[in-house]
Amino acid sequence: MKRLNFTLDNETVELLGELSEKYYSGNKSQTVRAALESLAVHAGHEGWVIAGYTPKELDDDISCHTCGESHEKGEVLYRPVFERGSSPAALSSIPAESWLDCPRCAEEKFR
Numbered sequence: 022m023k024r025l026n027f028t029l030d031n032e033t034v035e036l037l038g039e040l041s042e043k044y045y046s047g048n049k050s051q052t053v054r055a056a057l058e059s060l061a062v063h064a065g066h067e068g069w070v071i072a073g074y075t076p077k078e079l080d081d082d083i084s085c086h087t088c089g090e091s092h093e094k095g096e097v098l099y100r101p102v103f104e105r106g107s108s109p110a111a112l113s114s115i116p117a118e119s120w121l122d123c124p125r126c127a128e129e130k131f132r
Contacts, residue, residue, distance in 0.1 A: 068111035074099035074127045083119075087126035099127040 029037070041052040061067045077100050084091050085098065092098055098121035103112075122130070 066109065066111060067107050068105070068113045069103040069115050070106035070108045070111050071101040071130060072104040072106070073102045074122070075102060076100075077121055079121075083121060085123040085126055086120045087122050087130075090123055092123060098123055101127075 037049055037052060040056075041047050041049045045051040045055070076097050079092060079094050079096050079098060082091065082093050083098070100121055103115050
């Protein structure tokens with residue numbers, strides 16, 4: 022454990038006290054940690070990132086998730102494979118909707 026010395030304005034000190042009592046049994050260190058973790062996620066630096074793609078032959082006509090271009094049954098599009106990671110483009114959760122990218126969009130994401 023390490024002691025840090027920094028100055029907070031009165032409103033921030035009051036908010037820290039209120040949040041720590043309400044959610045963390047008065048533990049201000051845990052409250053600050055949770056706030057920093059939340060900030061990191063909401064700033065888009067931590068979450069789900071595309072680690073690669075798997076090919077998928079289309080059973081029906083569908084549009085590319087990224088560019089919206091239409092593709093017909095029998096063409097091959099690419100389904101992203103997600104993993105936990107850090108990136109300015111990270112997603113806070115894995116998308117529930119069907120996500121297929123055309124070859125051009127999938128390649129552009131890895132340049």
